[in-house]
Amino acid sequence: MAVTPTDLSAALVMTPVAPADWLVVLPPAWCLLTGALLLMLRKSLHLQAWLAVPALAVLVLIDAALLAHVATNGPATMVMGRWLPPFGIAFTADLTGVLFALAGAVVALAGAVHALTDIDGRGRRYGFYPFLLLLMAGVSGAFLTGDIFNLYVWFEVLLISSFGLITLGSEPRQIDGAIKYAFLNLIATTLFLVTTGYLYGIFGTLNMADIAVKAAAARAELPLMTLATLYLLAFGMKAAAFPVNFWLPASYHTPRVVVSALFAGLLTKVGIYALLRTLIMLFPLEREELSFVIALAGAATMILGALGAIGQSDIRRLLGYAVISGIGVMLAGLSLGSPGGIGGAIFYALHSMIVMTALYMAAGLAGRLAGSFDLNLLGGLYTRSALFSALSLVLFFAVSGLPPFSGFWPKVMVAKAAMDIGAWWLVVVVLLTGFLTTIAFGRVFALAYWRPAADALPDETIPPSALVPLAALTALTVVFGLFPDPLLSLVQHAAQGLADPQAYIGSVFPGRT
Amino acid sequence: MNTLIFRTVAPFLTALMVLFSLFVLLRGHNEPGGGFIGGLIAVSALAIFGIANGIAAVRKALWFHPMAISAFGLFIACLAGLLSMVFAVPFMTGLWVYPVILGVEIPLSTVMLFDAGVYLVVVGAITSIALALEAGDDL
Numbered sequence: 001m002a003v004t005p006t007d008l009s010a011a012l013v014m015t016p017v018a019p020a021d022w023l024v025v026l027p028p029a030w031c032l033l034t035g036a037l038l039l040m041l042r043k044s045l046h047l048q049a050w051l052a053v054p055a056l057a058v059l060v061l062i063d064a065a066l067l068a069h070v071a072t073n074g075p076a077t078m079v080m081g082r083w084l085p086p087f088g089i090a091f092t093a094d095l096t097g098v099l100f101a102l103a104g105a106v107v108a109l110a111g112a113v114h115a116l117t118d119i120d121g122r123g124r125r126y127g128f129y130p131f132l133l134l135l136m137a138g139v140s141g142a143f144l145t146g147d148i149f150n151l152y153v154w155f156e157v158l159l160i161s162s163f164g165l166i167t168l169g170s171e172p173r174q175i176d177g178a179i180k181y182a183f184l185n186l187i188a189t190t191l192f193l194v195t196t197g198y199l200y201g202i203f204g205t206l207n208m209a210d211i212a213v214k215a216a217a218a219r220a221e222l223p224l225m226t227l228a229t230l231y232l233l234a235f236g237m238k239a240a241a242f243p244v245n246f247w248l249p250a251s252y253h254t255p256r257v258v259v260s261a262l263f264a265g266l267l268t269k270v271g272i273y274a275l276l277r278t279l280i281m282l283f284p285l286e287r288e289e290l291s292f293v294i295a296l297a298g299a300a301t302m303i304l305g306a307l308g309a310i311g312q313s314d315i316r317r318l319l320g321y322a323v324i325s326g327i328g329v330m331l332a333g334l335s336l337g338s339p340g341g342i343g344g345a346i347f348y349a350l351h352s353m354i355v356m357t358a359l360y361m362a363a364g365l366a367g368r369l370a371g372s373f374d375l376n377l378l379g380g381l382y383t384r385s386a387l388f389s390a391l392s393l394v395l396f397f398a399v400s401g402l403p404p405f406s407g408f409w410p411k412v413m414v415a416k417a418a419m420d421i422g423a424w425w426l427v428v429v430v431l432l433t434g435f436l437t438t439i440a441f442g443r444v445f446a447l448a449y450w451r452p453a454a455d456a457l458p459d460e461t462i463p464p465s466a467l468v469p470l471a472a473l474t475a476l477t478v479v480f481g482l483f484p485d486p487l488l489s490l491v492q493h494a495a496q497g498l499a500d501p502q503a504y505i506g507s508v509f510p511g512r513t
Numbered sequence: 514m515n516t517l518i519f520r521t522v523a524p525f526l527t528a529l530m531v532l533f534s535l536f537v538l539l540r541g542h543n544e545p546g547g548g549f550i551g552g553l554i555a556v557s558a559l560a561i562f563g564i565a566n567g568i569a570a571v572r573k574a575l576w577f578h579p580m581a582i583s584a585f586g587l588f589i590a591c592l593a594g595l596l597s598m599v600f601a602v603p604f605m606t607g608l609w610v611y612p613v614i615l616g617v618e619i620p621l622s623t624v625m626l627f628d629a630g631v632y633l634v635v636v637g638a639i640t641s642i643a644l645a646l647e648a649g650d651d652l
Contacts, residue, residue, distance in 0.1 A: 016601040025604045033591045039584030082606040091604075130584075 012082045023066040024078045024093045027101055027140035028154070030059060035133030045124045049116055052129035056109040059136065063102040070098050071490065075497070075507035077146065085146075085508050086207035092146030094504050095494035096346060100273050101143040103353045106476070107265035108136050110469035111258055114361050117463045118258040119168075126168050132262070135161035142270050146508060148196055149206045151274065155192065155238075159185055162267060166255045177254030184247035188237035195230040202227070209508035211282050212501050219285065228286035231278045232294065239271030241331055242301040245324050249308065252323070253316035253373075257364030260316060264323045265357035269349050272330045279334065280342055280498045287337055294335035299429040302328030306436035313375045315363045315444060319356070322399055322440070325433060326352040332426055333414045340420065343495035344413030347487065351406040351477065355398045358473035362392045365466060366448060371458045375444065380453025388462060389449050391474045396441035398477040401434040405481035409488065523565030530558030538632050539625075548628040552635025559636075560643045568644050579644065583637025590630025593623040 034055040041047050070076055070093050079088035093101075112132060119128045138158025145151050166178045200206055202222055203214050215224060233244070240248040248268070252260050279287040279294075287294070305325025312318040326348065333345030367373045369384050382389045398405035411430055418426040480487055497503055534554035541547025563571040575582070594605040602608075607624045 013603055017603055022598055022604075029591055029595060029604070032587060033595070036584045036588035036591065040581045040588065042578075042580060042584075078603050080603065080605045082603050088603075 011084055020069050021076055021078050024076050024091045026062050028137045031133050031137035035130050038130040045121055048124055048129040053112050056112050060105045060109050063105045066093055067098045067102050070095055074503045077507045086205045086210040089150050090146035090207055090508050091144050092508055093144050094497050096498055097143040101140050103350045104139050104266055107353050107357045110473050111262045113469045114466055115258045116465040123168050131161045131164040139266050146208050147206050148208055152193055152196055165259045174254045177251035180247055181251035188234050191234040199227055209505040224283055224286050228283040235271045235275045239268045239327050240324050241297050241327055242304055249320040252320040261357045261360030264360050265353045268327055269353050272349050281501050291335045294331055298328045298331030298335055302433040306433045309440035314373050316373050319359050323356050336417045338417050339495045340413050340417035343491040344410045346494055347491045348410035354473050354476050358470055359395050361470045365462055369460050375447045378448035379451040381449045394474050400438040406477040409484045520565045523561055527558045527562040531555050548631030549635055552632045555636045556639040559640050563647050568647050579637045579641035583634045586630040586633025590627045593626035596623050
């Protein structure tokens with residue numbers, strides 16, 4: 001039965017696609033392809049790491065090339081299936097998305113190398129590496145998609161993979177953590193889906209550039225405040241913001257340490273990214289209305305996270321609270337809404353991805369060297385390995401926001417942006433949080449590293465494949481602490497691109513700006 | 514469900530249902546059907562076979578591990594999208610070839626390859642769930 005082809009050229013992208021534009025969809029596609037390959041080779045345990053680590057290294061290269069492309073040529077778009085936007089699903093890479101994607105890929109590569117010794121044969125049989133690749137497909141897709149329903153789909157992809165990772169090994173303790181994690185995340189995801197359905201009912205479009213245009217044109221008669229509030233709640237839950245942060249300390253200490261490290265680096269930051277995308281780019285005026293609520297939530301998240309960190313004796317739980325405290329700083333930046341505030345939030349998110357992953361790795365190694373994660377039992381780490389202690393100390397300073405490490409600059413940006421609008425209380429909270437975090441990590445260093453060991457330590461050494469990624473991530477925080485200028489200018493451009501999305505819209509709809 | 518009638522009929526029923534699932538998969542391009550629903554029909558067929566003859570028989574009949582089948586489906590679905598890179602058109606653009614085999618023109622497309630990938634993902638994933646549930650019953 002021959003079908004006469006209809007002429008569809010008016011609805012299709014007719015210009016040939018430049019090879020550079022392929023970089024926009026390659027990160028998730030590459031991860032899916034290699035993830036599927038690893039899943040097929042699930043039984044060949046010795047092959048898994050040999051394929052996964054190079055695959056993630058290629059992902060880092062793809063993201064770096066995409067960053068170079070976007071930094072010179074502005075946002076890049078590719079539409080699935082050749083259909084013109086808003087009907088075709090658009091992938092749009094702007095600076096914010098690419099910076100997050102690149103940092104995520106670096107974290108995943110470090111995690112994959114670190115896992116060479118941390119994940120044993122059993123964990124590999126359960127499919128650690130395929131899950132990691134599929135998680136990265138979800139994370140990269142979420143950072144690069146230009147369609148809000150597609151963002152939901154990538155959230156699901158990364159959520160399903162993270163369920164697999166968190167239960168790796170199926171210990172009862174892990175199942176307990178996984179149930180809390182899964183249940184509360186599913187509530188947030190459902191809320192996200194409901195809100196997106198509502199948004200589609202209002203705008204009749206899911207393309208983010210299209211929504212930004214339509215929201216700006218007909219702001220007065222649309223219930224955008226409802227949408228912005230619902231998104232704030234849904235993504236705030238994903239990001240573990242107060243008062244919906246309780247799932248994180250309940251679950252992050254249960255999986256393998258390297259899995260916690262990857263979660264701390266990747267998952268909550270996807271929530272922050274989605275908040276930036278929706279509240280800054282799509283609904284800026286509604287965010288303005290909500291700014292005091294967001295600032296209060298951010299301040300409470302910061303302080304309670306830091307206090308929680310002081311109150312814990314298990315270092316993995318302590319780090320869970322440190323993740324939450326960092327989310328507070330990003331929310332504070334988001335609440336300010338000025339380019340400095342948004343830039344600070346983006347910079348802090350990138351810093352937090354690197355540093356929190358490295359800290360969990362350090363905690364895992366400390367646990368391995370001293371045979372415990374309990375601060376009451378830990379001790380004598382300094383005498384075991386001076387190099388490891390030095391790396392840990394750098395990370396402790398970085399997470400507390402002390403100069404000259406990478407945590408310092410974004411806090412300065414957020415504090416300065418807060419001072420510019422006279423929000424002195426927020427500045428005080430940011431500084432107080434830095435002080436409290438310093439106390440929390442000073443306590444860790446004094447007890448676990450300085451204090452002589454009570455009993456004889458187990459005879460363990462740090463394998464190079466576990467130390468190298470930790471050292472590399474630590475080196476990154478030092479480099480960005482000492483030479484912040486390139487990254488500062490990138491995040492400032494990224495923040496401007498979010499606050500004034502003309503270039504983003506122009507990339508999706510050429511000629512409609 | 515260990516009756517003689519069921520055990521005798523099940524293999525024929527399974528074969529018929531798998532055949533029908535392939536028909537639904539191919540029909541799905543322009544009419545109701547497609548990879549997802551076709552895959553579900555195939556899984557029902559395998560489930561019937563499993564209830565009648567035990568999961569060992571299903572695993573033997575499948576030859577490959579169900580997870581490997583679904584991974585292969587994901588792989589070819591992704592590959593179907595990436596093929597458009599060669600032709601300088603966006604990701605997942607439908608590309609067609611019309612080979613003439615024995616005097617009959619057979620239209621083949623990347624869309625079909627993608628749908629076959631979806632079919633295999635569904636068959637592999639749901640079968641491994643079904644087999645795990647049936648295995649749990651034996652304990």
